[in-house]
Amino acid sequence: MRDVFNFSAGPSMLPEEVLLEAQKEMLNCLGSGMSALEMSHRSKTYDAIHNEAIALFKELFNVDDSKYYVLFLQGGATTQFSAVPLNLLTEKNGKKADYIVTGNFASKAYEEACRYGDIKCLANTKESKYSYIPDVDTLEYRENTDYVHITSNNTIFGTRYTKFPNVNNLVADMSSNILSEPVDVNKFKLIYAGAQKNVAPSGLTIVVVRKDAVDNCEPLPFTPILMQYRTQASKDSLYNTPCTYSTYIAMLNFRYLKKFGGVEAIYKQNKYKAGLLYDYLDNSNFYTNIVRKEDRSIMNVTFVTPNADLDAKFVKEAGQNGLVSLKGHKLVGGLRASIYNSMPVEGVEKLISFMKKFEMENK
Amino acid sequence: MRDVFNFSAGPSMLPEEVLLEAQKEMLNCLGSGMSALEMSHRSKTYDAIHNEAIALFKELFNVDDSKYYVLFLQGGATTQFSAVPLNLLTEKNGKKADYIVTGNFASKAYEEACRYGDIKCLANTKESKYSYIPDVDTLEYRENTDYVHITSNNTIFGTRYTKFPNVNNLVADMSSNILSEPVDVNKFKLIYAGAQKNVAPSGLTIVVVRKDAVDNCEPLPFTPILMQYRTQASKDSLYNTPCTYSTYIAMLNFRYLKKFGGVEAIYKQNKYKAGLLYDYLDNSNFYTNIVRKEDRSIMNVTFVTPNADLDAKFVKEAGQNGLVSLKGHKLVGGLRASIYNSMPVEGVEKLISFMKKFEMENK
Numbered sequence: 001m002r003d004v005f006n007f008s009a010g011p012s013m014l015p016e017e018v019l020l021e022a023q024k025e026m027l028n029c030l031g032s033g034m035s036a037l038e039m040s041h042r043s044k045t046y047d048a049i050h051n052e053a054i055a056l057f058k059e060l061f062n063v064d065d066s067k068y069y070v071l072f073l074q075g076g077a078t079t080q081f082s083a084v085p086l087n088l089l090t091e092k093n094g095k096k097a098d099y100i101v102t103g104n105f106a107s108k109a110y111e112e113a114c115r116y117g118d119i120k121c122l123a124n125t126k127e128s129k130y131s132y133i134p135d136v137d138t139l140e141y142r143e144n145t146d147y148v149h150i151t152s153n154n155t156i157f158g159t160r161y162t163k164f165p166n167v168n169n170l171v172a173d174m175s176s177n178i179l180s181e182p183v184d185v186n187k188f189k190l191i192y193a194g195a196q197k198n199v200a201p202s203g204l205t206i207v208v209v210r211k212d213a214v215d216n217c218e219p220l221p222f223t224p225i226l227m228q229y230r231t232q233a234s235k236d237s238l239y240n241t242p243c244t245y246s247t248y249i250a251m252l253n254f255r256y257l258k259k260f261g262g263v264e265a266i267y268k269q270n271k272y273k274a275g276l277l278y279d280y281l282d283n284s285n286f287y288t289n290i291v292r293k294e295d296r297s298i299m300n301v302t303f304v305t306p307n308a309d310l311d312a313k314f315v316k317e318a319g320q321n322g323l324v325s326l327k328g329h330k331l332v333g334g335l336r337a338s339i340y341n342s343m344p345v346e347g348v349e350k351l352i353s354f355m356k357k358f359e360m361e362n363k
Numbered sequence: 364m365r366d367v368f369n370f371s372a373g374p375s376m377l378p379e380e381v382l383l384e385a386q387k388e389m390l391n392c393l394g395s396g397m398s399a400l401e402m403s404h405r406s407k408t409y410d411a412i413h414n415e416a417i418a419l420f421k422e423l424f425n426v427d428d429s430k431y432y433v434l435f436l437q438g439g440a441t442t443q444f445s446a447v448p449l450n451l452l453t454e455k456n457g458k459k460a461d462y463i464v465t466g467n468f469a470s471k472a473y474e475e476a477c478r479y480g481d482i483k484c485l486a487n488t489k490e491s492k493y494s495y496i497p498d499v500d501t502l503e504y505r506e507n508t509d510y511v512h513i514t515s516n517n518t519i520f521g522t523r524y525t526k527f528p529n530v531n532n533l534v535a536d537m538s539s540n541i542l543s544e545p546v547d548v549n550k551f552k553l554i555y556a557g558a559q560k561n562v563a564p565s566g567l568t569i570v571v572v573r574k575d576a577v578d579n580c581e582p583l584p585f586t587p588i589l590m591q592y593r594t595q596a597s598k599d600s601l602y603n604t605p606c607t608y609s610t611y612i613a614m615l616n617f618r619y620l621k622k623f624g625g626v627e628a629i630y631k632q633n634k635y636k637a638g639l640l641y642d643y644l645d646n647s648n649f650y651t652n653i654v655r656k657e658d659r660s661i662m663n664v665t666f667v668t669p670n671a672d673l674d675a676k677f678v679k680e681a682g683q684n685g686l687v688s689l690k691g692h693k694l695v696g697g698l699r700a701s702i703y704n705s706m707p708v709e710g711v712e713k714l715i716s717f718m719k720k721f722e723m724e725n726k
Contacts, residue, residue: 002390002396003396004395004396004397006397006401006402006403008401008402008403008405008406009403010403010604011400011401011402011403011404011604011607012401012403013397013401014398014400014401016390019389019390019398019400020389020390022389022400023386023389023390026382026383026385026386026389027365027379027382027383027386032367032687033365033366033367033685033687034367034369034376034687035377035382037374037377037382037385037563037564037612038369038371038374038375038376038377038564039369039371039374040369040371040372040373040374040375040688041374041565042371043371043687043688074437074438074439074442074566074606075437075438075442075589076437076589076603076604077603078588078589078602078603079437079438079587079589081588081589082587082588082589082590083587086587112587112588115585116585194604196604196607200400201400201401201607201608202404202604202605202606202607202608203437203566203606203607203608203609220585222478222479222583222585224442224445224446224449224475224587224590225441225444225445225475226438226439226441226442226444226445227445227587239441240439240440240441241373241374241439241557241559241565242565243437243565243566243606243609244374244559244564244565244566245564245565245566245608245609246566246606246608249400322396324396324397324406325403325406
């Protein structure tokens with residue numbers, strides 16, 4: 001059992017079992033006599049790690065191997081903010097894409113895309129402090145776009161899509177909720193996610209992309225070689241040296257998730273954990289969550305106390321009690337509990353106990 | 364003492380002391396109660412790691428803080444093959460750069476740059492199997508170029524610059540020999556290096572760039588946001604989530620190198636290790652190294668036995684004796700011993716003993 005529960009928005013907690021395995025294997029990974037930190041990405045041992053990690057991801061995320069490439073890349077979601085338009089915008093369609101802006105990262109993705117094509121913002125919820133997800137059925141999607149871009153979970157604001165746009169070219173940044181709930185991958189043209197929330201330490205970025213979007217498309221002519229999906233798709237993500245250790249930890253974490261029962265099982269636990277927190281918040285006159293109920297994230301729970309001084313006091317005292325990184329993002333202030341897959345139920349229970357005590361003492 | 368000596372071209376060995384420290388801290392890094400794999404890149408603990416790693420690098424590499432930015436990035440040297448021209452080519456100079464092609468990666472860097480500007484290849488040693496470094500004093504550098512690009516050590520072929528072009532806008536890919544020998548950084552406009560040979564596990568890329576080349580220049584207009592040096596220079600390399608664990612291991616490894624005596628001390632040891640191997644090769648009628656003597660790398664020692672079958676047998680039997688990853692790159696075949704900073708003298712001695720035995724048995 002761990003002493004510290006880390007509610008960071010990412011990088012974030014990993015299962016204790018995964019850390020213990022990594023610790024045990026630190027000087028001798030899979031019997032190789034080498035650390036996973038040291039081994040050549042062209043070695044047999046690393047090849048086994050790479051292949052197992054990708055195979056387990058496909059199995060857990062239910063990816064149809066015949067229709068999608070799964071790429072293990074570097075550079076985080078921010079790199080994908082550029083790579084998505086650079087690879088998917090086509091002259092044929094007039095380089096058109098639609099974006100739904102539901103938070104800070106959605107906004108950054110949109111701004112970056114605007115540099116490369118004819119980009120339309122279908123909706124922007126900034127005026128309401130990004131506190132809800134717009135009704136995706138009433139938006140004015142354009143004809144013949146190359147893609148429609150959403151951010152499936154908004155880390156900073158604590159919102160989440162529970163229903164996706166009904167289009168055949170959907171692209172989603174799933175950095176903060178990939179593998180936290182079942183997703184029908186076949187509805188998407190492309191899904192991308194930084195690993196550092198639900199998968200592994202930072203450094204690894206996963207891209208799931210429909211094969212026809214890679215095989216039948218030319219990236220824009222000035223696209224850097226490594227940002228072209230076809231470069232990595234043709235080399236099974238080993239065109240250059242990948243971020244090997246993150247892939248190794250991803251493999252251990254996927255093994256753990258599979259043993260746990262897969263995405264359905266973790267989804268059940270995620271709903272339970274989030275339910276505990278939201279129920280408590282809803283019954284409190286001290287803490288407030290401003291997100292529209294039906295759009296609440298089950299990964300990032302945002303809330304405030306009656307004032308900013310108390311928010312700061314909360315962060316400090318929580319930290320002294322082993323509940324760390326509860327400060328809200330600097331853009332919004334307040335408090336945020338990120339409760340990704342690897343946050344134990346016990347961590348949430350401890351947080352609620354602390355919240356009750358803090359409420360009593362500061363009411 | 365380790366049982367396996369890993370002669371991989373990268374990722375490659377790390378000091379046992381570094382691995383033991385990482386192992387010890389796996390569940391509790393710097394007293395935080397968290398693993399370095401898990402902690403937020405905005406946390407105080409990670410901030411201390413980030414700052415210490417960068418400060419130690421500057422100290423060890425002797426970087427003038429007032430003149431250079433040191434950036435800790437992602438994506439490997441391959442990403443820099445694009446980023447260098449995208450950031451440094453200027454309309455003012457007609458987007459001109461000169462490249463010296465002394466190996467496979469130098470060639471890839473050159474090809475990528477050709478997509479973005481008026482690029483001249485000053486010399487290409489491919490015809491001689493990249494077995495030497497051209498005389499840099501007799502090359503026809505153009506006037507008013509944005510930069511001249513070299514690859515300071517050629518991993519695949521085992522060559523190394525011992526003298527640099529005398530120009531004021533030199534750019535070097537130092538992936539395979541950074542921190543292995545003293546370098547006068549002030550002679551360079553930009554230096555870049557993937558971490559996975561002499562620094563840390565893969566995932567981290569270090570860029571040292573003259574401040575005026577960032578502050579007074581516009582990247583080409585279509586440069587992805589994260590590939591623009593100014594994006595990361597203005598945010599101390601924390602614009603987005605960095606590859607945190609590689610930076611943590613880099614910090615541990617820099618501490619180790621400092622205690623060892625810094626770059627001068629490791630250079631002495633590197634020369635000694637390479638000397639042992641080359642002396643043995645030069646006195647053998649069985650093994651051959653084709654590199655011109657004065658251009659021999661002290662990081663990557665390439666050689667062949669009398670035939671390819673024996674090369675394969677060598678790799679197999681060496682592996683059975685705990686000497687692994689000795690196969691030459693697929694482009695050249697043969698054998699290669701990469702003996703980066705962290706390869707112990709003992710590893711080289713064991714390799715030579717094995718080579719002697721193999722020679723006797725197969726002559």
